[in-house]
Amino acid sequence: MNQMHLELCSSAEWADTVSRFIIPWVLEDLDLGDNVLEVGPGPGRTTEVLVAMVPRLTAVDLDEDLVRALRSRLAGPTFEAVHGDATDLPEEDGTFSAVLSFTMLHHLPSPAAQDTVFSEAARVLRPGGVFAGTDSLDRPEFRELHVDDVCVPIDPSTLGDRLARAGLERVQVITNEFGVRFRGWLPAG
Numbered sequence: 001m002n003q004m005h006l007e008l009c010s011s012a013e014w015a016d017t018v019s020r021f022i023i024p025w026v027l028e029d030l031d032l033g034d035n036v037l038e039v040g041p042g043p044g045r046t047t048e049v050l051v052a053m054v055p056r057l058t059a060v061d062l063d064e065d066l067v068r069a070l071r072s073r074l075a076g077p078t079f080e081a082v083h084g085d086a087t088d089l090p091e092e093d094g095t096f097s098a099v100l101s102f103t104m105l106h107h108l109p110s111p112a113a114q115d116t117v118f119s120e121a122a123r124v125l126r127p128g129g130v131f132a133g134t135d136s137l138d139r140p141e142f143r144e145l146h147v148d149d150v151c152v153p154i155d156p157s158t159l160g161d162r163l164a165r166a167g168l169e170r171v172q173v174i175t176n177e178f179g180v181r182f183r184g185w186l187p188a189g
């Protein structure tokens, strides 16, 4: 992330937006189960809310410094921060009851890399588990935040098919003024 983006994602304003709007929208009516993975927690404004909501949370991020900071800030028996790549997750098949992704998919360098994240999410889910998340819509202000940074926005019109190709079923994709919300379940078996 560039410095401006990092500062925004760490800010009290973003924490407020995450806790009041983004997390309630993404988790609306979802049962996350007992073992949840978050990919791309960044500075952890989403993570600090999730850790209080679920019995066990693992957060995987590519940025080693951010992972180290999360480890010391949110240390506890129900939380683990892992340095890893969401396109090649270190976790075993069928580990998690839910996989969550908040405002991170556009940081993957290509749609193909995003599709690999979807496949990896499906691989580490238990049968019946849910992959859910959100990302921002492609708007000029959003692009401005990503000068000299990776920015591959998600196209909501193709996202449902892409999630289904990763092996998820009952896929739902909706948008609001700011973002796209998605969810899909691994078949129960």
Ligand SMILES: C[S@@+](CC[C@H](N)C(=O)[O-])C[C@H]1O[C@@H](n2cnc3c(N)ncnc32)[C@H](O)[C@@H]1O
Pocket (backbone or CB within 6 Å): 001, 009, 018, 039, 040, 041, 042, 043, 044, 045, 046, 060, 061, 062, 063, 066, 084, 085, 086, 087, 101, 102, 103, 104, 107, 108
């Ligand atoms: C914009 S931040 C998201 C912050 C947080 N989820 C939120 O909503 O506040 C995007 C994060 O995704 C991480 N990321 C990018 N590519 C990744 C990958 N392949 N695997 C894991 N994390 C990745 C970046 O390091 C960054 O911390």
